[in-house]
Amino acid sequence: MRAVSDAGPLIHLSWIGQLGLLERIFEEVFVPPAVRAEVLASPAGTLGLDRIQRAFAEGWLQVRTPTRPSRLSRSAADALDQGEAEALLLAEEIRADVLITDDAPARAEATRRGLRVVGTVGVLAQARDQGLVPAVLPLVLELRHLGQWMSERLVQTVRDEEAKPSS
Numbered sequence: 828m829r830a831v832s833d834a835g836p837l838i839h840l841s842w843i844g845q846l847g848l849l850e851r852i853f854e855e856v857f858v859p860p861a862v863r864a865e866v867l868a869s870p871a872g873t874l875g876l877d878r879i880q881r882a883f884a885e886g887w888l889q890v891r892t893p894t895r896p897s898r899l900s901r902s903a904a905d906a907l908d909q910g911e912a913e914a915l916l917l918a919e920e921i922r923a924d925v926l927i928t929d930d931a932p933a934r935a936e937a938t939r940r941g942l943r944v945v946g947t948v949g950v951l952a953q954a955r956d957q958g959l960v961p962a963v964l965p966l967v968l969e970l971r972h973l974g975q976w977m978s979e980r981l982v983q984t985v986r987d988e989e990a991k992p993s994s
Contacts, residue, residue: 828852828853828854828855828924828925829853829854829855829857829921829922829923829924829925830849830852830853830855830856830857830923830924830925830926830927831856831857831858831859831914831917831918831921831923831925831926831927832849832856832857832858832862832914832926832927832928833858833862833910833911833914833915833926833927833928833930833933834858834862834865834866834910835928835929835930835946835947836927836928836929836946836947836950837849837858837862837866837879837882837888838866838875838879839929839947839970839975840875840947840950841874841875841876841878841879842874842875842969842970842973842975843966843969843970843973844878845951845954845960845966846875846878846879846882847878847882848950848951848954848959848960849882849887849888849927849950850882850887850888851954851957851959852950852953852954852957852959853924853925855889856887856888856889857889857890857891857917857921857923858888858889858890858891858914859890859891859892859893859910859913859914859916859917860890860892860913861908861909861910861912861913862910862913862914863883863890864910865910866879867879867880867883874973891917891921892913892917893913893916893917893920894920895916895920898916907930907932907933907936911928911930911932911933914926914928914933915928915933915936915937915940915942918937918942919940919942923942924943925942925943925944925945926942926943926944926945927944927945927946927947927949927950928944928946929946929947929975934946947970947975948963948967948977948981948985951963951966951967952985952988962989963985963988963989964982964985964986964989967981967982967985968982
């Protein structure tokens with residue numbers, strides 16, 4: 828499976844030492860140049876930056892530039908930052924299996940365009956379902972503690988899902 832990610836999920840997964848899940852779940856992981864610039868712009872010593880730098884150096888996190896001109900509506904272009912817009916356009920152009928983003932306007936535009944979308948929590952859930960992590964809730968709570976905003980509803984959904992007896 829091919830995935831394209833914007834900055835947020837890369838940053839958040841790197842905070843909790845789980846960035847490598849992307850390499851294990853997806854055959855190819857791409858980011859556009861604006862996302863690469865955004866995630867590498869952090870000052871030295873930023874939590875998770877070394878993990879992101881290593882992913883680029885190892886080559887499994889690949890940079891690819893969208894080649895088609897932007898075909899975003901004015902409202903979509905106004906709602907998205909450059910990295911989110913490039914990620915969405917790249918995912919569409921290369922026919923990625925999934926766009927990884929936590930940004931609500933990017934998710935809405937991608938869905939409107941028929942792209943499959945998953946966020947940080949969705950990646951963690953997929954990793955759990957594949958036996959790569961034992962549970963999502965502790966990771967979600969750690970992300971919240973580190974500063975990632977998540978609705979209480981999302982946290983409760985994860986809590987409820989993991990409380991169900993497995994079949």
